[in-house]
Amino acid sequence: MTRRVVIVGASAAGLAAAEALxxxxxxxxxxxxGEEQRLPYDRPPLSKQILDxxxxxxxxxxxxxxxxxxxxxxxxxxxxxxxxxTTSRRVLLDHGGSVGYDGLVIATGVAPxxxxxxxxxxxxxxxxxxDALTLRAQLLARPKVAVVGAGFLGAEVAAVARQxxxxxxxxxxxxxxxxxxxxxxGALIAALHRDNGVTLRSGVGVSRFxxxxxxxxxxxxxxxxxxxxxxxxxAVGAAPATGWLADSGLTLANGVECDAFCEAAPxxxxxxxxxxxxxPHFGVRMRVEHRTNxxxxxxxxxxxxxxxxxxxxPIPYCWTDQYDAKIQAHGIFPSGAExxxxxxxxxxRQFVVGYCHKxxxxxxLGWNMPRGVRELRRLVVERAPxxxxxxxxxxxxSRNTATRPGRVRT
Amino acid sequence: MKVTIDMDRCVAAGQCxxxxxxxxxxxxxxxxxxxxxxxxxxxxxxxxxxAAALCPALAITVED
Numbered sequence: 001m002t003r004r005v006v007i008v009g010a011s012a013a014g015l016a017a018a019e020a021l022x023x024x025x026x027x028x029x030x031x032x033x034g035e036e037q038r039l040p041y042d043r044p045p046l047s048k049q050i051l052d053x054x055x056x057x058x059x060x061x062x063x064x065x066x067x068x069x070x071x072x073x074x075x076x077x078x079x080x081x082x083x084x085x086t087t088s089r090r091v092l093l094d095h096g097g098s099v100g101y102d103g104l105v106i107a108t109g110v111a112p113x114x115x116x117x118x119x120x121x122x123x124x125x126x127x128x129x130x131d132a133l134t135l136r137a138q139l140l141a142r143p144k145v146a147v148v149g150a151g152f153l154g155a156e157v158a159a160v161a162r163q164x165x166x167x168x169x170x171x172x173x174x175x176x177x178x179x180x181x182x183x184x185x186g187a188l189i190a191a192l193h194r195d196n197g198v199t200l201r202s203g204v205g206v207s208r209f210x211x212x213x214x215x216x217x218x219x220x221x222x223x224x225x226x227x228x229x230x231x232x233x234x235a236v237g238a239a240p241a242t243g244w245l246a247d248s249g250l251t252l253a254n255g256v257e258c259d260a261f262c263e264a265a266p267x268x269x270x271x272x273x274x275x276x277x278x279x280p281h282f283g284v285r286m287r288v289e290h291r292t293n294x295x296x297x298x299x300x301x302x303x304x305x306x307x308x309x310x311x312x313x314p315i316p317y318c319w320t321d322q323y324d325a326k327i328q329a330h331g332i333f334p335s336g337a338e339x340x341x342x343x344x345x346x347x348x349r350q351f352v353v354g355y356c357h358k359x360x361x362x363x364x365l366g367w368n369m370p371r372g373v374r375e376l377r378r379l380v381v382e383r384a385p386x387x388x389x390x391x392x393x394x395x396x397x398s399r400n401t402a403t404r405p406g407r408v409r410t
Numbered sequence: 411m412k413v414t415i416d417m418d419r420c421v422a423a424g425q426c427x428x429x430x431x432x433x434x435x436x437x438x439x440x441x442x443x444x445x446x447x448x449x450x451x452x453x454x455x456x457x458x459x460x461a462a463a464l465c466p467a468l469a470i471t472v473e474d
Contacts, residue, residue, distance in 0.1 A: 016463065023459075044421075044466065062468065291466045292425060299463065319423060319466075326422060326441070370441020374424035 002103040002305060003028040006091050008081045009107030010034025012042065012294035013272025015062055017105045018073050020302030030073040031099055037078040038129060039068065044291050046132040047156040048321055052163065053136060057129060084248040086265060103305045106256050106270040107298065110238035110289060117209050122216035123232045126153060138231055139164055146219045146229035148206055150176035152320050154235035155189060159322040162198050169199040169227045171206055171219060181333050181365060188346065196323050201227065238289065240274045255287045260311035261304045262297060269305055271298040281313035282332055282362060290318040315380050325349065328373050331363030331380040340389055343372045352376050356386040411455050412473045415445050419469040426470060429461035430454060443469060
């Protein structure tokens with residue numbers, strides 16, 4: 001019987017786990033440990049409404065003090081877990097103390113990857129609310145902006161900066177978001193940024209930052225060209241925050257390695273960005289850095305901690321907002337998957353594309369078609385065979401067609 | 411149970427419709443949430459709570 005639960009990480013997943021434990025009937029001791037002093041807040045708006053200034057910072061708070069109080073948890077904010085002793089079942093804290101548990105939830109998320117020499121003035125990362133507010137203040141000074149990395153974060157930041165009327169360049173060896181969604185969608189997102197006036201430097205990486213008096217003035221690329229920039233945002237992905245678990249004996253590969261129940265060791269679970277688990281729906285191990293998964297996985301973990309034995313088999317969901325494009329995706333998007341237009345068409349930038357892998361639909365991606373993509377998600381739920389998609393809808397096979405808008409066979 | 415939505419926060423994820431299709435729908439054009447029933451019956455309460463929890467934009471508030 002679990003009587004003492006400790007949750008390490010007080011962001012979306014940690015908070016959701018705490019609430020789900022209580023709503024699941026757990027009435028024992030509960031401790032929530034958070035690295036930041038701030039009350040738990042939401043991250044997706046940081047690179048959108050906080051950066052573009054449409055929201056005051058208070059709007060990203062996940063719960064107010066009264067709501068947090070209702071959970072009945074000991075909230076240790078401003079504390080960092082520095083170690084885990086699975087023999088004595090204690091979490092070690094940076095201030096020297098430790099907290100005992102019989103059930104543990106690891107929800108420490110990810111930390112942004114850094115580049116060498118990125119401590120120069122004018123080079124920024126974006127992970128926390130403070131990072132976003134600092135960056136917002138810098139953007140208001142109307143700098144020339146270079147964004148290094150064109151994943152979710154880099155692409156969104158570039159869009160915000162461009163919409164503020166700033167000069168913006170994106171550097172990435174690959175087209176924007178092509179690592180996430182493949183070359184076809186990558187080419188469309190590249191076109192979206194170009195149409196909005198962003199300078200896109202794909203196919204080439206960064207070799208170094210150019211600085212004057214300790215302040216960045218440009219980014220030198222591998223082809224020796226230089227992009228002038230007074231503000232550089234480094235958005236080259238993030239790594240699971242597992243440093244504190246190095247001596248714990250837990251298996252750490254790409255995150256905390258868990259089974260299909262999100263259990264890493266007896267009584268120890270992981271949820272959110274930090275968790276790698278076997279998703280039986282797709283038959284693959286995965287780690288998901290998306291907002292919805294943080295909540296969904298935390299709820300599953302809370303249930304299993306309280307005695308459920310339910311494998312966690314979600315259809316991951318994510319979205320991004322850039323300019324007038326709302327891109328939403330359900331499922332997984334393995335490299336090499338075949339893409340099929342299921343609804344709408346690419347040239348009008350309103351469509352749903354299905355991703356087929358090993359003969360089955362494993363993902364659907366919608367571009368400005370929120371209802372359509374939600375309805376076609378059922379193909380992922382059903383693991384629909386590829387041939388089922390061709391009889392449902394007038395579609396075309398996109399494997400060998402050009403992907404730039406206007407040049408697509410529709 | 412009383413359900414309120416904040417259309418201004420909504421990001422059109424549609425997670426609410428997946429969780430509780432009797433209570434939530436989406437607008438055709440932009441996918442923003444449409445509340446079909448602000449006082450759903452007790453038997454659907456768990457689904458509505460799930461919808462509120464899964465909403466990635468915290469746009470759904472449930473009061474018992």
